[in-house]
Amino acid sequence: MPIFDGLGSGGEKTAIVIDLGAAYTKCGFAGETGPRFIIPSEIRKPGQQQATKVVQYNINTEELYAILKEFIHILYFRHLLVNPRDRRVVIIESILCPSHFRETLTKVFFKQFEVPSVLFAPSHLMAIMTLGINSALVMDCGYTETLVLPIYECTPILPAWEALPLGGKAIHKELDGFLVEQCSVDTDTTTGQSVPAVIGAIPEETVEDIKVRTCFVSDLQRGLQIQEAKFNLEGTAERPAPPPDVDYPLDGEKILHVKGSIRDSVMEILFEQDNEEKSVASMILDALVKCPIDTRKVLSENLVVIGGTAMLPGFLHRLLAEIRLLVEKPKYSDVLASKNFRIHSPPAKPSCTAWLGGAIFGALQDILGSRSVSRDHYNQTGRIPDWCCLSSPPPESFYEAGKTPPPLMKRAYSMEK
């Protein structure tokens, strides 16, 4: 850890960078090499056993406000240990984040914690800041969904976005189904019990832990064989030999026998093509097709994959292989001229890459202030600017309305030589 991380250049205190993900929140200080804390995005209300998820889009504003307030309070006073009033905030967000959530989050920051300013940074854009390049095709494999957004010369090509709800959540659901159907539990008295009989539903934390510790993504050949065996109705296709079983200890004396065949096949849902022939790999090609022709070569040679789900062992290798396989299909090969795909490895773990980009941006104290929404501006307009909302006026015309002419005509004569 750098020693002088409290002193920023220019005398301002370092900003806080928060990446509020659906499953985990990464928070820390700008200018550092990694987040200080990665904590689950949930809060525990007293008296309730089940934790409440923080990132929910379908609840009403008051509840969301209360949940966010509690969560940000924990972030500040349990983990970061700073005074909220002193430091600017950089929030890494997904561009598909609903406006309602964004506005409530801003309100919590400005009204409750009185931070000096807030900056919403798109996660895909921040990811390329960690690489020192200007264009890339960024794929964020997160919890709720996988989102692909191409960035060309530091500008997101918004019309070419692609999203699929294939993320950690879908994997957990699939894995949970397999575990309940196929696996058995040993307690201290009995063996071979079915899972629902012994413990009812498996908590999602446990499913996640099983996924992280025992499952992996098979390579292309094996994966295709597994898929064939699954969908094959006649039963002629055989799946390759499964990896060994694992005995996973649940709390107490119970042991869950995780079948080996689950370990390599549960991740196939990411690559199985559904009825619309969409999978995590095809999204990249679909996004490429939507991009302007002259950008495609640069984008295909600069793939960046971020997000927690991309950390699964074998994921990147399989992804590249799938893309190379799919691009041969007539749907794509007729349209895409370059079939050269290369992938970057950012200087951080995929789950923290977007955070790192935000931290690098947050360290630029010269411009962080001018690019953020300040508390005064928010108090005057009551709104935070959004890319999808056309009614946000630029602040220059807001403050000096009627006095200055429109920008184009302003600088008529300059003394600069």
Next chain:
Amino acid sequence: MHAESFFFCCCLWKCVCVRRRSTVASLLRRRCANCFDCPCCMHTLSTRATNIPAPLADDPTKTTMKKAYYLACGFCRWTSRDVGMADKSVASGGWQEPENPHAQRISKLIEYYQQLAHREKQERDRKKMARRRQCMPLAFSQHTIHVVEKYGLGTRLQRQRPGAPISALAGLSLKEGEDQKEITIEPAQALDEVEPLPEDCYTRPISLPEVTTLRQRLLQPDFQPAGASQLHPRHKHLLMKRSLRCRKCEHNLSKPEFNPTSIKFKIQLVAVSYIPEVRIMSIPNLRHTKESQVLLTLTNPVENVTHVTLAACEEEDPDDVNSTAKVLVPSKELVLAGKDAAAEYDELAEPQDFQDDPDIVAFRKSNKIGFFIKVIPQKEDDSDVTVTFRMRHDFRNLTAPVRPSEDGGDAAPEAIWLTHHVELRLGPLAP
């Protein structure tokens, strides 16, 4: 709330107030410099010592017992030797947290972008300077086109409003020859191939204790190791003591003490020390609809004379929820002497003459008086008889700064009359 001081709950090293910018590294990291957390179970690690034979510096053939220290967890039996950390010869200060391998690259990136940011700031300042020259002709002249071309960035930069979709620092690529000292950065190289899974992944049985759980991994965000043999301990995270301020008047309500061993109660504006206290002294047998006299005492906590007026609750009083009896309170104003700390020692003090009505005031003793109220229980059930009335007294805020009055002398603080709702539970009816 202010996050001002940090509590070293692990070793009580110190409880430091960070008001100014402190350069003590452990405070900036918000972690204790001495104590570590076990990476497996997150308990505090303790340092253990063993004696190992080590060769003497002068004479390599002779060996002497030297102390070697290692970290161990008392709860889950993890030791620093499990991850290959060598034993240290000093008890504290020897263990370092591993450094992120990408740290250098990241600092280079930051330097490069800071340069671009600096240019953007200069452009912005130049723009602001130009805007102020309002007397310039507004017509779109030939010169404008030159200006726009020279900067090469044109209107896109001018439209950089906060909150708009960020186009990062796009148009600000460094121009040729414009800066003497350019920091360039090597753009990252993309790879053609990614390392595949090892072959034995499909056949090797895994032993779960050697694989880290997600929680353990996330405790070290920079590394997130999958193998338990790479879990390094981290410095223990601090807790924070919070000082609370009132939002309206910025008055400090509670402030943490520097040294945890000397804690003094610091809250000054406690209500108990300003509001006269009502206590029940004696209750006769209470009978339904029969009037009885209850003896109450009123104690004055402040040092000046206080005047108290009691009044029965109004009909529609919203606070009056529980009263089950009618009450007749004395209508005259009661005067309480100031609290005199030296009164008990000074026997020759002149008793102040207050002209008490013996029907109302039973006794008077320094700052305390006893007085009667008449209670008529109205309900016949088993619940306690409750009476309510309102107490009005004068309050002088002696802690507020006294503004010098216009005639030069110190004006006494203004008396503010406060009214409180008092509720007394007198116990059940006599059988």
